[in-house]
Amino acid sequence: MSRQHIISVLLENEAGALSRVSGLFSARAYNIESLTVAPTQDPTLSRLTLVTVGNDETVEQIKKQLNKLIDVVKLIDLSESFSLERELALLKVKKTDVMVQKIENLSAESLARVTDDTDDYLIIELTGEKVWLDDFLSSVEDEVLEVVRTGVIGLSRGERSLTV
Amino acid sequence: MELSGGEIVIQSLKDEGVEYVFGYPGGCVLHIYDAIFKQDDVKHVLVRHEQGATHAADGYARSSGKPGVVLVTSGPGATNAVTGIATAYMDSIPMVVITGQVPRPVIGTDAFQEVDTVGITRPCVKHNFLVKDVADIAETMKKAFYLATSGRPGPVVVDIPKDITDPNVKVPYQYPEEVIMRSYKPTVSGNIGQTRKAIKLIKEAKRPVIYSGGGVILGEASDELRQLCHTLNFPVTQTLMGLGAFPGTDPQFIGMLGMHGTYEANMSMHDSDLIIAIGARFDDRVTGKIAEFCPHAKIIHIDVDPASISKTITVDVPIVGQVKPILLDMLAQLKSLGETFDRARIGAWWNQIDEWRGVDCLAYEKNTDTIKPQFVIEQLYNVTKGEAFVTSDVGQHQMFAAQYYPFDKPRRWINSGGLGTMGFGLPAAMGVKFAHPEADVACVTGEGSIQMCLQELSTMLQYDTPVKVINLNNGYLGMVRQWQEFTYKSRYSHSYLEALPDFKKLAEAYGHIGMQITKKEDVEPALREAFSMKDRTVFMDFLTDTKENVYPMIEAGKAHNDMVMAPSSKYKRILA
Numbered sequence: 001m002s003r004q005h006i007i008s009v010l011l012e013n014e015a016g017a018l019s020r021v022s023g024l025f026s027a028r029a030y031n032i033e034s035l036t037v038a039p040t041q042d043p044t045l046s047r048l049t050l051v052t053v054g055n056d057e058t059v060e061q062i063k064k065q066l067n068k069l070i071d072v073v074k075l076i077d078l079s080e081s082f083s084l085e086r087e088l089a090l091l092k093v094k095k096t097d098v099m100v101q102k103i104e105n106l107s108a109e110s111l112a113r114v115t116d117d118t119d120d121y122l123i124i125e126l127t128g129e130k131v132w133l134d135d136f137l138s139s140v141e142d143e144v145l146e147v148v149r150t151g152v153i154g155l156s157r158g159e160r161s162l163t164v
Numbered sequence: 165m166e167l168s169g170g171e172i173v174i175q176s177l178k179d180e181g182v183e184y185v186f187g188y189p190g191g192c193v194l195h196i197y198d199a200i201f202k203q204d205d206v207k208h209v210l211v212r213h214e215q216g217a218t219h220a221a222d223g224y225a226r227s228s229g230k231p232g233v234v235l236v237t238s239g240p241g242a243t244n245a246v247t248g249i250a251t252a253y254m255d256s257i258p259m260v261v262i263t264g265q266v267p268r269p270v271i272g273t274d275a276f277q278e279v280d281t282v283g284i285t286r287p288c289v290k291h292n293f294l295v296k297d298v299a300d301i302a303e304t305m306k307k308a309f310y311l312a313t314s315g316r317p318g319p320v321v322v323d324i325p326k327d328i329t330d331p332n333v334k335v336p337y338q339y340p341e342e343v344i345m346r347s348y349k350p351t352v353s354g355n356i357g358q359t360r361k362a363i364k365l366i367k368e369a370k371r372p373v374i375y376s377g378g379g380v381i382l383g384e385a386s387d388e389l390r391q392l393c394h395t396l397n398f399p400v401t402q403t404l405m406g407l408g409a410f411p412g413t414d415p416q417f418i419g420m421l422g423m424h425g426t427y428e429a430n431m432s433m434h435d436s437d438l439i440i441a442i443g444a445r446f447d448d449r450v451t452g453k454i455a456e457f458c459p460h461a462k463i464i465h466i467d468v469d470p471a472s473i474s475k476t477i478t479v480d481v482p483i484v485g486q487v488k489p490i491l492l493d494m495l496a497q498l499k500s501l502g503e504t505f506d507r508a509r510i511g512a513w514w515n516q517i518d519e520w521r522g523v524d525c526l527a528y529e530k531n532t533d534t535i536k537p538q539f540v541i542e543q544l545y546n547v548t549k550g551e552a553f554v555t556s557d558v559g560q561h562q563m564f565a566a567q568y569y570p571f572d573k574p575r576r577w578i579n580s581g582g583l584g585t586m587g588f589g590l591p592a593a594m595g596v597k598f599a600h601p602e603a604d605v606a607c608v609t610g611e612g613s614i615q616m617c618l619q620e621l622s623t624m625l626q627y628d629t630p631v632k633v634i635n636l637n638n639g640y641l642g643m644v645r646q647w648q649e650f651t652y653k654s655r656y657s658h659s660y661l662e663a664l665p666d667f668k669k670l671a672e673a674y675g676h677i678g679m680q681i682t683k684k685e686d687v688e689p690a691l692r693e694a695f696s697m698k699d700r701t702v703f704m705d706f707l708t709d710t711k712e713n714v715y716p717m718i719e720a721g722k723a724h725n726d727m728v729m730a731p732s733s734k735y736k737r738i739l740a
């Protein structure tokens with residue numbers, strides 16, 4: 001059965017390391033929903049989070065192939081255990097009364113806030129789980145002028161962690 | 165010791181114990197070539213095309229077990245090397261390829277002879293490096309050799325910008341004793357628990373088959389494989405890449421398996437209840453139709469690469485690690501069992517296999533006037549007493565060589581199995597000759613393939629590496645023609661080669677001996693004559709039957725028990 005997996009990877013912070021990962025996905029026709037990467041506190045390492053959808057065999061192969069890349073130091077599949085995931089989105093909307101009301105409701109739950117208000121245009125910042133962002137965005141589809149999303153990041157809860 | 169970058173490259177090769185570098189100079193590697201000029205420990209072989217350099221280094225590596233080394237310039241030098249790098253990659257051959265790059269300040273400016281070598285080669289190397297500082301060259305070279313030769317071996321590219329090889333910039337040099345890479349730790353010994361599970365399956369098996377591949381040769385485990393097979397008395401089949409790890413003349417050997425495998429090997433796979441896969445990767449040319457692959461069997465899979473496990477075929481007992489220690493562990497466990505695994509234990513299975521052997525699937529029409537390609541290979545076997553190193557190109561001739569020349573030793577059969585690269589055979593044969601100067605080396609080729617790297621005949625004269633070229637000249641891109649005959653109702657679209665050169669004269673023009681053999685009765689004497697000329701390259705152009713096909717054949721996407729047999733066989737097509 002096909003399902004979503006969030007894979008967190010510690011990668012050598014070397015030129016070209018990211019292209020090895022993205023190249024692997026395109027060469028082997030694996031699906032990538034999102035991919036985000038940034039250096040960690042240890043400047044020699046980057047942490048990459050990727051979301052992919054596939055059945056168990058395919059995802060198992062993806063993990064093995066990732067591990068086979070020389071620049072991959074370690075990885076975990078966050079979907080295998082209890083984990084926390086977050087994604088950030090920025091969206092631009094026309095400032096209308098209806099919109100302002102919608103956002104106020106959300107702000108109460110600290111899921112959204114207005115980050116910028118210029119010339120009757122608002123930039124709204126949303127944080128939450130990917131599915132939640134998906135839902136919200138489809139509910140305001142007609143009003144949204146522009147959206148940018150960071151892609152999912154995540155950590156496993158409790159003691160389990162990804163470190164070298 | 166203070167050395168320039170160019171000198172460090174060569175000194176590193178020396179410290180690695182490298183004997184030969186196969187290469188071709190150009191602007192971005194001139195400093196390195198100047199360093200080569202000033203020493204004679206590392207010998208350079210000037211090929212005629214960079215593809216030839218990579219295949220020669222590859223043939224050297226396959227026949228010796230040592231890594232092959234290549235040196236080419238930036239841009240076209242690097243792109244010409246790509247086919248050979250990909251060839252080595254697909255067959256997991258250890259190779260280090262040093263490519264020149266434009267100077268650092270102009271990288272990314274579309275400078276003269278600039279290509280993104282790291283980008284172009286990324287999908288067909290085990291790893292690659294762009295060295296950015298002269299102080300990093302030695303360590304990068306050490307890493308390259310370590311990666312190329314450990315775990316699942318493969319080619320590694322080291323791209324070196326010209327300015328860091330500048331003879332005027334010297335830095336302290338010390339070649340590292342070892343390198344530790346936190347991100348690379350290949351598995352060595354297998355999991356004992358898994359081996360125990362495997363032994364349990366082996367004990368229960370009624371219709372077992374040992375399916376062994378190129379990994380056994382790469383892992384230097386032929387002796388252990390032989391011991392295991394002889395201890396168990398199980399039938400043994402080998403892949404195209406595995407031939408020679410277990411002796412081809414051993415009564416337990418049931419032939420190669422897969423698309424052009426023997427009837428008995430494929431039928432045994434199909435009916436088996438236990439497959440023991442050792443250093444083999446379930447390639448599509450081996451499995452045929454995945455859904456019908458070994459439908460009754462449990463599968464044990466020994467492989468050094470975890471990503472090979474359950475990639476296309478789901479296995480029951482994976483054992484990840486180096487094949488040699490795993491086989492030794494299995495042998496020890498079998499010994500402590502105290503059971504006998506004689507032939508009688510699986511007597512009914514052997515009887516069945518002997519019945520399949522009775523089909524005589526490799527029989528071919530002998531009462532013809534034409535020279536049959538199979539006959540040439542059989543005579544080659546006789547004349548060389550089965551002791552030659554045989555390289556091949558890609559096509560029907562390759563399959564005939566694999567089927568009719570039984571190899572009793574590992575590293576004797578050298579061909580491009582994974583990528584199927586026409587043009588591989590001749591430069592590879594030259595590489596073999598560098599590794600084994602005293603041995604008989606034959607290159608079995610076709611008139612199509614040989615023209616893809618023919619220029620290396622010139623290199624072979626310069627470096628005096630005598631090889632016997634066995635050109636099975638059928639006037640066709642035979643393997644293509646065969647597929648067109650089978651699946652396109654004999655519409656031979658562009659598989660007929662017109663205007664072929666006179667190969668005899670061509671060989672002579674290159675300073676070698678040329679022969680053309682047109683009669684069946686001349687085949688054996690001509691081979692004897694050629695092999696008696698130990699110090700000459702002889703190009704033997706055999707005009708063979710133009711329409712012969714390779715049988716048996718499992719057509720693409722069909723199952724193991726659905727084979728097309730030779731028309732002369734009373735079976736035609738066997739669908740069991």
Ligand SMILES: Cc1ncc(C[n+]2csc(CCOP(=O)(O)OP(=O)(O)O)c2C)c(N)n1
Nearest residue numbers: 559560561586610611612613640641642643
């Ligand atoms: C570089 C390359 N191009 C194309 C092919 C496809 N191909 C496979 S076999 C073959 C025919 C080879 O002809 P020849 O060398 O005469 O051998 P024969 O099959 O006739 O023995 C071709 C074109 C290939 N394997 N490699």
Ligand SMILES: [Mg+2]
Nearest residue numbers: 610611640642
């Ligand atoms: Mg031909």
